[in-house]
Amino acid sequence: MNETIIKRLRSIVGYENVKTDYDEVERYSKDETSSVEPSLPSAVVFVTNAQQVSEVLKVANQHKIPVTPRGAGTGLSGGAIPTKGGIVLSLERMNHILELDLENMVVVVEPGVITDEIQKLAEEHGFFYAGDPASSESSSIGGNVAENAGGVKVLKYGPTAFHVLGLEVVLPTGEIVNFGGKMMKNVMGYDMIRLFIGSEGTLGIITKIILRLIPKPKYSAVLLTPFKDMETAISCVPKVLCESGILPTSIELMDRFSVEISSKFLNESIPQQDADCHLIFEIESLDRESLTRAYISLGEKLQQLGALEVYIADNRHQKMKIWKFRKAIAEGIIAFRPKHCMEDVSVPIKTIPKLIRSTYDIARKNHVEVLNFGHVGDGNVHVTFLKPETMSDELWKKAIHNCLIELYRVTADLNGTVSGEHGIGVKRKDYLDIFLTQVEIETMRKIKQALDPNNILNADKIFPDTSASVRQI
Amino acid sequence: MKILVLAKQVPDTDKVKIDPVTGTMIREGLDVVINPLDLHALELALCLKESHQALVTVLSMGPMSTETVLRDTLALGADRAILLTDSAFAGSDTWATSYTLSEAVKRLNIDYDLVICGEKATDGETGQVGVEFAILLNIPVITYVSKFISLHDDSIVVERTTEDAYERWKIKLPALISVLRSVSEPRLATLSGKKQALSRKVEIYSAKDLGLKADELGLSGSPTRVVKVYNTKLSRNCRIYMGKDLNQGVREVVKLLKNYKGSVQR
Numbered sequence: 185m186n187e188t189i190i191k192r193l194r195s196i197v198g199y200e201n202v203k204t205d206y207d208e209v210e211r212y213s214k215d216e217t218s219s220v221e222p223s224l225p226s227a228v229v230f231v232t233n234a235q236q237v238s239e240v241l242k243v244a245n246q247h248k249i250p251v252t253p254r255g256a257g258t259g260l261s262g263g264a265i266p267t268k269g270g271i272v273l274s275l276e277r278m279n280h281i282l283e284l285d286l287e288n289m290v291v292v293v294e295p296g297v298i299t300d301e302i303q304k305l306a307e308e309h310g311f312f313y314a315g316d317p318a319s320s321e322s323s324s325i326g327g328n329v330a331e332n333a334g335g336v337k338v339l340k341y342g343p344t345a346f347h348v349l350g351l352e353v354v355l356p357t358g359e360i361v362n363f364g365g366k367m368m369k370n371v372m373g374y375d376m377i378r379l380f381i382g383s384e385g386t387l388g389i390i391t392k393i394i395l396r397l398i399p400k401p402k403y404s405a406v407l408l409t410p411f412k413d414m415e416t417a418i419s420c421v422p423k424v425l426c427e428s429g430i431l432p433t434s435i436e437l438m439d440r441f442s443v444e445i446s447s448k449f450l451n452e453s454i455p456q457q458d459a460d461c462h463l464i465f466e467i468e469s470l471d472r473e474s475l476t477r478a479y480i481s482l483g484e485k486l487q488q489l490g491a492l493e494v495y496i497a498d499n500r501h502q503k504m505k506i507w508k509f510r511k512a513i514a515e516g517i518i519a520f521r522p523k524h525c526m527e528d529v530s531v532p533i534k535t536i537p538k539l540i541r542s543t544y545d546i547a548r549k550n551h552v553e554v555l556n557f558g559h560v561g562d563g564n565v566h567v568t569f570l571k572p573e574t575m576s577d578e579l580w581k582k583a584i585h586n587c588l589i590e591l592y593r594v595t596a597d598l599n600g601t602v603s604g605e606h607g608i609g610v611k612r613k614d615y616l617d618i619f620l621t622q623v624e625i626e627t628m629r630k631i632k633q634a635l636d637p638n639n640i641l642n643a644d645k646i647f648p649d650t651s652a653s654v655r656q657i
Numbered sequence: 658m659k660i661l662v663l664a665k666q667v668p669d670t671d672k673v674k675i676d677p678v679t680g681t682m683i684r685e686g687l688d689v690v691i692n693p694l695d696l697h698a699l700e701l702a703l704c705l706k707e708s709h710q711a712l713v714t715v716l717s718m719g720p721m722s723t724e725t726v727l728r729d730t731l732a733l734g735a736d737r738a739i740l741l742t743d744s745a746f747a748g749s750d751t752w753a754t755s756y757t758l759s760e761a762v763k764r765l766n767i768d769y770d771l772v773i774c775g776e777k778a779t780d781g782e783t784g785q786v787g788v789e790f791a792i793l794l795n796i797p798v799i800t801y802v803s804k805f806i807s808l809h810d811d812s813i814v815v816e817r818t819t820e821d822a823y824e825r826w827k828i829k830l831p832a833l834i835s836v837l838r839s840v841s842e843p844r845l846a847t848l849s850g851k852k853q854a855l856s857r858k859v860e861i862y863s864a865k866d867l868g869l870k871a872d873e874l875g876l877s878g879s880p881t882r883v884v885k886v887y888n889t890k891l892s893r894n895c896r897i898y899m900g901k902d903l904n905q906g907v908r909e910v911v912k913l914l915k916n917y918k919g920s921v922q923r
Binding site for chain 2: 205207208402403407408452453455472476479480483484487493494495496497498499500501502
C-alpha cells in the first residue's frame, strides 16, 4: 500500500490512528482461531465514528484495497484475519454505550462495546441482555452481531439476532444506511437487519446497534449432573426437553476430557470429575418457591434418566463457579493443546447422540484425539479435534482435513449445519459445498456482489475466492 | 465430637453500596445468601463430620430471611440450625452480636468442642465477631486458619497464614478457629439434600426466649458506631514495556527479582 494512500487514511482518522509498524500491526494478523495461519495487514486504521468508516471505505473502494473489519479479535473462524493484507479496520475505539432507553426497553451501542458491559448496565436497572456468548467478557457486540453469536442461553432466548432491533451500517461503497429502530415489529420490505447479522463483515460495517432488553429473571438455579456414560447423558437431552414441561435456559455438555482441561486450567474441580460426562442445566423463575419446585421436578426427571447425582447451585457464587468452569474449557484448550481444531456443528436435537457418537469413530480412525463440549440443548456441539503430541505437523494437517470432511458429511446427513455460531470465515469456506448447493451459494454470492461490487470487504471469507478484482497488496 | 459453625447472612452481591448519609449498607432489593466465607467453615465442619462422626450445629443471628439461608446449610449436611431473630437484635455492632451469640450458646446449652467461623463477612468485613465470641466463652482462638492438619481427642493442629509466614499451632479443645478460603472447597447441595431440608426445622429463638435484656442488645447494646465507610484505592506504579522495548522490560524484571529480599526484613 503506497504512502499516498496511508497519507489519505491519516487525513481521515488522524496521524496516530493509522498504524503500519510491524510491532503495532502484528497482533492484527490473527484472531483466536488456532487452525488458520496469521496474515499481516499493511495498515491498521482505528476509527471512532461512522463518517470516518465511510470515508475510509471510499478510499479503499477507489484503490480496490481489501478491508477487514475487526472488533475484539475473539472470532473463531478467522473472520478478522486480513488474509489479503490491506487495511484492518479496527472498531475497538467505537466502544460507547450511546443510550439506555428503559421506557422502550432498548440500549443503543457502538460496535466496540464489550458485551459484558452492556449486560452489567442492563442488570443495574433490573434488565437483561439475553444474547450471552460464552466469550462475553472479551468479545465485542459488533462481532457478536456480525457472527450472529450464540452462547449458553440460545435454548431459551435465541442467538444474537433475536435481540437486535436496528442497525446502522456503512455499506462497502461508503454510504451510511439505517435499518430497523426501537420497535419490536417491522416488515418494511426485506428483513435487512437479518441480512447483515451473521454476514461476517462481508456486506457492510456495523456502526450502531439497537438491542432489545428484557426484564431480568429474578431467580435461577444451575443443576450439575454427572453421568456414567455419554450415551445415557446425551439421550436424555431430547427427553428432558419434550417431557419435563420445563424449558431450561441452557443445557450444556462437558465430556470427561473437557472437564479435565478446564479443571487443570482453573486449578479447580467439580463433583464426580471422573464421570464420563457432565450436563449443566440452568432454569429461571419468578420466585424462589416455583424455582424450587422446578429444580426438584427437573432433578427427579434426570435421576430417572440415569444421572449419577444431581447437584444444585442456587446462589450466585455457586452458579458463577459452575459457569466459570464451563466457560474455561475453550481457554484451557488454547493453553494446553494449542494445536487443535474447534468445530461448531449444529444438528436437530434428536440427532445429537448420533453426531457425538460419530466423533469418537472419526477421531479413532484418523489417529487424533477428540473432546466434545457445547450447547447440546440447542444441538450445537463444539467437537474439538486435538493433535496428539507424537503426531507430526504434516500428518496432523492431513488428518484434520479428513476428520473435518467426515464430521461435516455426518452433520449434513443429519440435516445439520457446518456452523451454529462461529461462522464460516476463512476456516470453513472450502467445505461449504458439503452443505449448500451451487445455486444456494450463488444466491448468496449475488447479494455480496450487489452490495460490494469491487469485492473489498472481507473478500476472502465465506465463499471460496474466485474474484481477481482484489489485488494482493 | 460436636462442632458449632457461626454463620451470617449477607446480601448476594460483590458490589456493596454504602448510603453516603447514614454510612450503613444499602440492602434493599438484594437477595440474601450465606456469607460465602462461612461456607468454607461449614465445609470443614462437614468433612470432620464425615471423618470423625461429628455433629454439626449452625448458629446465626439475623432477620427472619436468614431461615432460608440456614435451611441451605441443612441441605448441605448440617445436623441442626439455630436462628436468633428479634427486632431487639437490629443494629447490633460486633460486640452486641458476639454477646447475643455467646449468651444463646450458654442459655440454650449448645454443646461444642470446636467452633468454626469464616475469617469475616463479605458485607461488614470486620472479622471481629468470632474472636469476641471466643473471649466471651473463654476459649482459645486461632485466626486465619488456612489449613486444617489434624484432629485429636482433646486438641487440633492447624496452620494459619500471616502476611510473612505460615504458623502451625496445636490447641486444646474447646477452641474457636476462623478460617480462610483455602481451608476447604465448599460442596454443592444434592437434590436429595435439598428435598430433605425442605421438611427440616430451623430452630428460632427471640430475645425473650433467651431471657435477654433489651438494653444489652441491638443498637442500645452496641458501644461502637460506624462513623464513616469508604473504599480505599490501591494504586500501583506500573511501567509497561512492549514491542521494541520488550527486552528492556525483561531486563528490568530480572533486576527487580535479583534485588528482592522478600517481605520479611531481618
